[in-house]
Amino acid sequence: MNRPDFTKIAVQKQVEAMACDAFEVGMFNPQYQDKQTGEVGERMELRTWSKDTLLKDETIAHLKLKNMRGCNIYIRPAGEHGLTLVDDLKGATVDQMKATGFQPAAVVETSPNNYQAWLKHGQELPKDVSTAAARLCAEKFEADRGSADWRHFGRLAGFTNRKPKYQMASGHFPFVKLREHSGKEYERRKELIQQAEGVIAQERAKEQQRREAWQSRPAAQERQGLKTIDDFRQDSRYGSDNTRVDLAYSTYAVSHGVPLHEIEGALASRDLSHKGSTKRQQEYIDRTIGKASERARGGIGR
Numbered sequence: 001m002n003r004p005d006f007t008k009i010a011v012q013k014q015v016e017a018m019a020c021d022a023f024e025v026g027m028f029n030p031q032y033q034d035k036q037t038g039e040v041g042e043r044m045e046l047r048t049w050s051k052d053t054l055l056k057d058e059t060i061a062h063l064k065l066k067n068m069r070g071c072n073i074y075i076r077p078a079g080e081h082g083l084t085l086v087d088d089l090k091g092a093t094v095d096q097m098k099a100t101g102f103q104p105a106a107v108v109e110t111s112p113n114n115y116q117a118w119l120k121h122g123q124e125l126p127k128d129v130s131t132a133a134a135r136l137c138a139e140k141f142e143a144d145r146g147s148a149d150w151r152h153f154g155r156l157a158g159f160t161n162r163k164p165k166y167q168m169a170s171g172h173f174p175f176v177k178l179r180e181h182s183g184k185e186y187e188r189r190k191e192l193i194q195q196a197e198g199v200i201a202q203e204r205a206k207e208q209q210r211r212e213a214w215q216s217r218p219a220a221q222e223r224q225g226l227k228t229i230d231d232f233r234q235d236s237r238y239g240s241d242n243t244r245v246d247l248a249y250s251t252y253a254v255s256h257g258v259p260l261h262e263i264e265g266a267l268a269s270r271d272l273s274h275k276g277s278t279k280r281q282q283e284y285i286d287r288t289i290g291k292a293s294e295r296a297r298g299g300i301g302r
Contacts, residue, residue: 010158074153087147203278250292
């Protein structure tokens with residue numbers, strides 16, 4: 001009698017609970033050695049597979065081999081989807097989620113008494129709303145905020161957690177275990193989605209206000225004979241690379257004593273939505289001005 005393949009059973013139950021047509025599977029090797037250079041570093045090997053392909057015996061065998069050779073195995077839905085990963089939870093927090101109407105569709109124990117929960121919204125969410133929902137959940141349940149975005153990887157059950165800190169005295173590593181796999185939608189999904197949409201609406205309104213404030217600003221710099229950010233945007237030396245333009249202008253502006261709020265407004269006068277939420281856009285602006293200040297102090301400013 002053949003022994004059951006418990007890894008395949010766990011994978012099948014998890015992907016059925018997540019209920020996506022296609023998945024991205026990541027095989028992360030923290031000690032990958034380049035065959036040509038011999039250099040050792042981190043490497044994520046990414047594959048996009050349909051549910052059926054993922055569950056094939058040869059696919060499971062391939063993942064087992066990668067895991068045995070030191071890779072951690074991760075999974076996330078391919079493309080936009082209707083799930084949220086809530087990461088780095090204790091068992092008591094999972095119980096709290098259930099008691100407050102946030103029943104997970106799947107719960108994965110990634111290491112002893114450490115869990116990830118997948119929430120099912122019952123509808124596909126746009127990327128920005130999905131990220132906002134993930135952040136609201138992370139805040140509500142004191143989960144890992146660094147994992148709170150629309151496409152973060154979770155662990156795939158049935159394989160071992162190869163982080164060195166979890167290696168046992170025997171030399172073995174603990175298995176990632178599927179603890180629950182109901183596949184059900186959580187009760188308060190409509191409420192959470194509305195809150196997430198409200199967050200996005202507020203962020204867009206703030207972004208629009210910031211642009212309008214910049215467009216209606218006093219022409220102080222022009223009166224002083226200073227260059228504006230538009231002068232830098234039209235400068236062929238930057239090759240229409242807006243990131244280079246932003247840093248060059250910020251360095252120039254800091255060197256010439258332009259107030260920081262005016263520099264922020266100049267950087268925000270172009271569409272920064274590709275940077276993510278309003279918070280991430282502000283973080284980009286802050287980083288750019290910080291780098292510019294360092295350059296200016298070093299005498300690099302134009």
